[in-house]
Amino acid sequence: MLRSLGQRPVTGSDEDPRVAELRTAVSRLRRELAVHPAEFPDRVIAEDELAALAAMAAHGTPEIPRLRRSLLLIAGAIGSVSALARGLSQVRSAVDLFGEPPRR
Numbered sequence: 001m002l003r004s005l006g007q008r009p010v011t012g013s014d015e016d017p018r019v020a021e022l023r024t025a026v027s028r029l030r031r032e033l034a035v036h037p038a039e040f041p042d043r044v045i046a047e048d049e050l051a052a053l054a055a056m057a058a059h060g061t062p063e064i065p066r067l068r069r070s071l072l073l074i075a076g077a078i079g080s081v082s083a084l085a086r087g088l089s090q091v092r093s094a095v096d097l098f099g100e101p102p103r104r
Helices: 017-035 045-056 065-080 084-094
Strands: none
Touching: 017 045, 017 065, 017 084, 045 065, 065 084
């Protein structure tokens, strides 16, 4: 996990460390969700939104409003699954690195 926004990812690239953190957190939660044995009604929503976050992270700096929307949908979909709480928290922390969306 990156400790500050000033650190570069281990790869040594010029990649935005916030994007690297988001990609790592999303990847981890996707793996945890994939192996989670229980089915729940909104699992597909969580999987779709995690895929959307992964795509955003793969294409540079994501739009903050879209990040927040995806995070809310994921939290709503898996928020009651305690086994996924840590991974969800890590995704939330990664989204928070991007700051607040601009006020209208």
